[in-house]
Amino acid sequence: MYLVAVTGGIGSGKSTVAARLAHHGAEVIDLDEVAREIVQPGQPALEEIAARFGRDVLQEDGSLDRAELARRAFVDDATRRDLDRITHPRVASRIAERLTVLAGEDHHDPSRIIVVDHPLLIETGQASRFDTVVAVLADETLRLTRLVEQRGLDPEDVRARMRQQVDDQARRAAADHVVVNEGDLDVLNAEVDRLQEHLAAKARDQRATR
16 A cells, blocks of 8 residues: 655645545545544543543533633643643554555555645654655645635634644655645645646555565
8 A cells, every 4th residue: 555644734725635636535634533433432532632621622522622722721832742642652552553554455456546634744743654745735824714714713723723833844844745835726636626636646656566
């Protein structure tokens, strides 16, 4: 299998890029989805989060109150690191398990493309594990506008999350391909379609050399 990481800052549109690659047949593992799985009621990570940040981060039904956790965990670098120490190893382990399963199925299509939608790829030092890294970039003000107007997020919460992520210069440095998402959806899709053709060719070349 050919492993592709799609990364980008909050509001950059990386999930839209990953979805477009899925449209072409790639299998997508969404890191945010995995992160939600590990904090479901009954999971050890949720109990650790409540112990560190207070029981008020839990809702009445025992599920995680994400807004309250964000208010407590994104206060400064120290609190954010505490949250990272609880969640990042578990997310990485869960993704590794999925990739192991997929690798075992390679006999069906050894050149298939597996995409990991990974917002914290650079921050967690995972880039070298992938055959190709795609960075989705957009102006910070544009990203803020998207998140506030389209998702209804609080501007200060968005800015706090942005401060916890690396900048686009670091993403460019780590990327094999850069997708700039500052136009309309048709423009983005056309660019991703071209990218998909390139990735498919690389996957076929990799298969031929193994």
